Amino acid sequence: MTTNGLASTVTAMRAFVPSKDFAESQRFYTALGFQVRPVGEGIAHAQLGEGAGAFSFLLQDFYVKEFAENLMMQVLVGDLDRWWEHIESLALGERFGVTAPQPPKTEPWGMRVAYVWDPAGVLWHITAES
Template sequence: MNFETVEIKAFVPARDFALSKAFYTDLGFEVAYSSDDLAYLKAGECSFLLQAFYVKEHAENFMMHMLVTDVDAWWQRVEASALAEKYGVRALPPEDRPWAIRDFVITDPTGVLWRIGTNIDRAPEDAR
């Protein structure tokens, strides 16, 4: 028997499908496939499916977490492209978290919360 896994993808909701695709392209994802109601987006080895589906309670409680090698470079892209202003979304700059990740927070136009971060060394006093 072989229980090796290959991939797992989330289906991310989009209230305005075209607007969300544009947001994710500006964020740094490429659209590898798209139909009228589904898009396959990827950045490096990370990917997800964007769907033309929206339920407010679902979307506003949906969260994605992506680890990257250089969180500050990703944040610079967010700032340089003025994503927060362009799409009217919330974006908070990177911080070192007590759980040994440096990350920033950004919401997409639908209200999906993203945490994009890099693993960092845990401080000795936090290693308990």
């Protein structure tokens, strides 16, 4: 099946990320460095960076434990050690009662990954190619 160039018309692709406590999740992502702003009832836009180089997702005031704890997000970064220093400095486990972030390690599939869990149990892979 051909898309007749439809991909070139896409300007963003965003996941809807659940939150168990919407306000707490907004604080969590703000601490990580995202700009979080409400865009509607129970929806916030979380953005990292500015302009065409920005990355974002939609945080929703919606929670199903099985879904949240099985959702994984990946952020591919150019300097994982710098990101880890930032993450470690935030004391996320103590501040937000989340599972303590795990430091970078090289996984069998060849990428270095640091793991961060958000307040709903969503697992973030902060990743760099080895």
